[in-house]
Amino acid sequence: MSQSDDKGFKADATPTPAGEAAAELAATAEEASQPEKRLSPFRRSPSLLVGTIIVAFFVLMALFPQLFTSGDPYALDGSQMLLPPSADHLMGTDNFGYDIWTRVVYATSLDLIIGVASVSLPFVVGVLLGLLAGYYGGKLDSIIMRVLDCFVAFPFMVLAIAIVAILGSGVRNLIIAMWVVSWPEYTRLVRAEVLVAKQSEYVQAAKTLGYSDLRIMFRHILPNVISSSVVYAASDVVMCIMTGAGMSFLGLGVPQPTPEWGAIISGGKSFITTAPWISILPGLMMAVVGLGLSLVGDGLNDLLRTKD
Amino acid sequence: MKSLRYLLKRILQMIPVLFVAVVVIFLLMRFLPGDSALATLGDKIDPRAYEAIKEERGLNASIPEQFAIYFSNLLQGDMGTSVIYNEKVSALIGTRMVTTICLALIATIFTVLISLPLGYLAGVKRDKPADAVIRVFALIGLSSPAFWVGLLLLIVFGVQLKLLPVSGWGRSWPAHFRALILPGMTLAFSSIAVLIRNIRNNVIDVQEADYVDFGRSKGLSNWAISTGYVLRNALIPTVTLLSLRIIGMLSGSVIIENIFGLPGIGALLVQAVTGRDYAVVQGCVIVFVIIVLVVNVITDFLYSVLDHRIQLGGDEA
Numbered sequence: 001m002s003q004s005d006d007k008g009f010k011a012d013a014t015p016t017p018a019g020e021a022a023a024e025l026a027a028t029a030e031e032a033s034q035p036e037k038r039l040s041p042f043r044r045s046p047s048l049l050v051g052t053i054i055v056a057f058f059v060l061m062a063l064f065p066q067l068f069t070s071g072d073p074y075a076l077d078g079s080q081m082l083l084p085p086s087a088d089h090l091m092g093t094d095n096f097g098y099d100i101w102t103r104v105v106y107a108t109s110l111d112l113i114i115g116v117a118s119v120s121l122p123f124v125v126g127v128l129l130g131l132l133a134g135y136y137g138g139k140l141d142s143i144i145m146r147v148l149d150c151f152v153a154f155p156f157m158v159l160a161i162a163i164v165a166i167l168g169s170g171v172r173n174l175i176i177a178m179w180v181v182s183w184p185e186y187t188r189l190v191r192a193e194v195l196v197a198k199q200s201e202y203v204q205a206a207k208t209l210g211y212s213d214l215r216i217m218f219r220h221i222l223p224n225v226i227s228s229s230v231v232y233a234a235s236d237v238v239m240c241i242m243t244g245a246g247m248s249f250l251g252l253g254v255p256q257p258t259p260e261w262g263a264i265i266s267g268g269k270s271f272i273t274t275a276p277w278i279s280i281l282p283g284l285m286m287a288v289v290g291l292g293l294s295l296v297g298d299g300l301n302d303l304l305r306t307k308d
Numbered sequence: 309m310k311s312l313r314y315l316l317k318r319i320l321q322m323i324p325v326l327f328v329a330v331v332v333i334f335l336l337m338r339f340l341p342g343d344s345a346l347a348t349l350g351d352k353i354d355p356r357a358y359e360a361i362k363e364e365r366g367l368n369a370s371i372p373e374q375f376a377i378y379f380s381n382l383l384q385g386d387m388g389t390s391v392i393y394n395e396k397v398s399a400l401i402g403t404r405m406v407t408t409i410c411l412a413l414i415a416t417i418f419t420v421l422i423s424l425p426l427g428y429l430a431g432v433k434r435d436k437p438a439d440a441v442i443r444v445f446a447l448i449g450l451s452s453p454a455f456w457v458g459l460l461l462l463i464v465f466g467v468q469l470k471l472l473p474v475s476g477w478g479r480s481w482p483a484h485f486r487a488l489i490l491p492g493m494t495l496a497f498s499s500i501a502v503l504i505r506n507i508r509n510n511v512i513d514v515q516e517a518d519y520v521d522f523g524r525s526k527g528l529s530n531w532a533i534s535t536g537y538v539l540r541n542a543l544i545p546t547v548t549l550l551s552l553r554i555i556g557m558l559s560g561s562v563i564i565e566n567i568f569g570l571p572g573i574g575a576l577l578v579q580a581v582t583g584r585d586y587a588v589v590q591g592c593v594i595v596f597v598i599i600v601l602v603v604n605v606i607t608d609f610l611y612s613v614l615d616h617r618i619q620l621g622g623d624e625a
Contacts, residue, residue: 161562161577243559287451
C-alpha cells in the first residue's frame with residue numbers, strides 16, 4: 001500500500017468533497033483486498049505449484065495411510081530386527097522389529113495435525129492482539145507489548161519444555177505448549193503493519209465517513225495487513241512440526257509406541273553406527289514435508305508481494 | 309557518555325522483564341505434579357520424613373513467603389540445591405553455562421562466515437546459476453529438522469570419516485573446540501539458510517536504491533559501492549534477524565546438546581525436567597532468560613553502530 005502523505009486531500013477536508021473522496025478511497029481499499037483473478041496463482045508462482053503438490057501428497061498419506069502401506073504400525077516382528085531397507089521393508093526395520101516405513105506413513109497424520117493445530121490458535125489470537133494494539137495504541141498497546149516482552153524473553157524451546165514439565169507429556173499438552181510460545185510473532189507482525197496502515201489515506205477516509213472502529217479494523221485494515229502473517233504461518237507450520245518432533249526426540253512429546261517422526265528418529269539414535277537407516281530415512285521424509293511447506297510459503301510470498 | 313547512558317537505560321529496562329520472568333517461572337514450578345520433597349524420597353514415602361523435608365525446604369510456608377525467600381536468595385546468587393546432584397544449582401549451572409555460550413558463539417560465527425558471502429553472491433548474481441544453487445541449498449537448510457542434520461553430520465564426520473569426536477566435551481580447550489565443530493554446524497544450519505535468503509533479498513533491494521546509482525554517477529569504484537553502500541545497508545535488517553536467530557539457537561542447543569552429549573544448560577534442563585529437579589529447572593530457565601536479554605541489548609548496540617540515523621536513547625515505536 002502506498003503511504004505517501006496526500007497533502008491536497010488533507011487541505012480540503014471540508015465535509016462534502018472530502019466525504020466523496022473518502023468514500024472512493026474506502027471503496028478502493030475494500031477492492032484492493034479482493035484477490036486478483038487474471039492469472040491462476042499456480043501459473044504465477046511455480047514454487048506454490050510444486051509446494052502444493054508435495055503437501056497434497058502428504059495430506060493424502062495422512063488421510064489414507066492404507067494406500068501407502070499394507071502393514072500395521074504396531075506390529076512387532078522379533079525375527080525381523082534391524083534389517084536394512086529392502087523391497088519388503090522400504091525403510092528397513094528397527095531394534096524392536098517395527099517396519100519403519102509403515103510407522104512413518106502412519107505418523108504423517110499426527111505430525112501434520114500437531115503442525116496445523118499448533119499454528120491455528122496463535123494465528124487468530126496473535127493477529128487479533130496485534131490489530132488491537134496497533135489500532136488503539138496507548139495503554140492497551142503498552143499492556144499487550146509488555147506481556148509480549150515477557151513471553152519472548154524465553155527461548156521458545158525452553159518455555160515449551162517448562163510447560164510440558166508442568167502439564168506432562170503427550171500430544172495435547174505439546175500443542176498447548178506451542179500455543180503459548182507461538183502467538184507473539186503474529187502480534188508483532190500485524191501491529192507493525194497496522195501502525196503504518198493507520199496513517200494511510202484509506203483508513204483516514206473511512207474514519208472521516210464515521211465508520212465504526214470494528215468495521216475499519218476488520219474490513220479495511222485487516223485484509224491489508226494480514227499477508228505477512230499468512231506467509232509467516234506457512235513457515236511456522238514447518239517450525240512447529242520440527243519443534244514437536246524435537247520434543248518427542250527428547251522424550252518430552254508424543255509417548256512411545258505411538259508412531260511420530262521425531263520419536264522414530266530418536267529411536268535410531270543408539271544405532272547410528274549399526275543401523276543408520278532408522279534415523280536417516282524418516283528424517284528425509286520430514287525434510288521433504290518441510291520443503292513442500294516452505295515452497296508454499298515462498299509462493300504465497302511471491303503472490304502477495306507482487307500485488308504491492 | 310551518551311552511549312553509556314543508553315546502555316544503562318537498556319539494562320534498567322531489562323530488570324522488570326527479568327523480574328516477571330522469575331515470578332512466572334517460580335509460580336509455574338509450584339504447579340508441578342508432586343513436589344521436590346516427593347521427588348527426593350522416591351517411592352518409599354514415610355510421612356514423617358516427608359514432613360521433615362517439607363519443613364526443611366520451607367515448602368509449608370505460604371507461596372508469597374516462599375517467593376520472598378527464594379528471591380532474596382536469588383539476589384545473593386543462591387538458586388537452591390539440586391535434589392539429583394545434591395549440589396548447589398549455581399555451581400551446576402556455572403560450569404555448564406560456558407559450554408552453551410561457546411556452542412551458541414561458534415554457531416553464530418559459522419552462520420555469519422557462511423551466510424554473508426553466499427547471500428551476497430546470490431543477491432549480486434540474481435537469477436544466474438550461482439543464485440539458483442545457493443537458493444536450493446537455503447531451501448533445504450530451512451526444511452531439514454536440526455536433530456536429523458545433527459545425526460547425519462555425526463554419521464558422516466564422526467562415525468564414517470572419524471574426523472571429529474562423536475560425543476563429549478573433552479578436557480582441554482583445543483578438545484572443546486573440536487567437540488564444538490559438529491554441534492556448532494548443526495545449530496548454524498537453519499540460521500545459515502534463513503540469513504542467506506534475507507541477505508540476498510536485502511542486497512537486491514539495496515542495489516536498486518537511488519543512493520547506489522548516485523554513488524555510481526560519482527564515479528566510485530565497484531568495490532567502494534559494494535562495501536560502503538550495498539553491504540552496509542543490506543546488513544542493517546540482517547542484524548535484527550541474526551539476534552532473533554541467536555535466541556533461536558539457544559532453543560536449538562537444548563536438542564543439540566542432547567545429541568552430542570555436551571554438558572550444557574540445555575541438556576541439564578531436560579535432565580532436570582525428567583527428574584523433577586525443580587530448583588535446577590528454575591535456575592536453567594532464569595539463566596536462559598538472562599542470556600536472551602543480554603543478546604537483545606548487544607543487538608541494539610550493533611544496530612546503532614551500523615545505522616547512524618538511529619539515535620541512541622530515542623524512544624522506540
